[in-house]
Amino acid sequence: MAAGIFNEISSRQELGFNAQSAGIYAGYFQNATKEAIAVCQEHGIDISMHTSRPISIASVESFDVAITMTQSQKEFLVSAYPSMEGKAFMASEWAMGIVKDVDDPYGGGVKMYEDVFDELSYYICEAISVSR
Numbered sequence: 001m002a003a004g005i006f007n008e009i010s011s012r013q014e015l016g017f018n019a020q021s022a023g024i025y026a027g028y029f030q031n032a033t034k035e036a037i038a039v040c041q042e043h044g045i046d047i048s049m050h051t052s053r054p055i056s057i058a059s060v061e062s063f064d065v066a067i068t069m070t071q072s073q074k075e076f077l078v079s080a081y082p083s084m085e086g087k088a089f090m091a092s093e094w095a096m097g098i099v100k101d102v103d104d105p106y107g108g109g110v111k112m113y114e115d116v117f118d119e120l121s122y123y124i125c126e127a128i129s130v131s132r
Contacts, residue, residue: 097128
């Protein structure tokens, strides 16, 4: 959802930035959940073609910045890929300078996906407005 939200905002505001999604524990080619697709669609964001991919050294090398949902994901990323030191941030940290995990909605109901969508949207909008 995060990459879809970011890319939609970037497109609407003509920022010229593009987010990619890669997961620490993701496999290849898993579709977004039906809940994620439905919640994004309610906000005019189409992630129906999204498929997962695991993070790799090749993908890390192409990142200007990596945004994680949790502190443990950030710590893992920097530990596994030392080149990400200073380029990896939690969503809350990137947006507001605070350390607050974003819950993973996987396996939760639509309400949980809506809450995470709202939280991610808020952080992304805050981060974009701060960086302008």
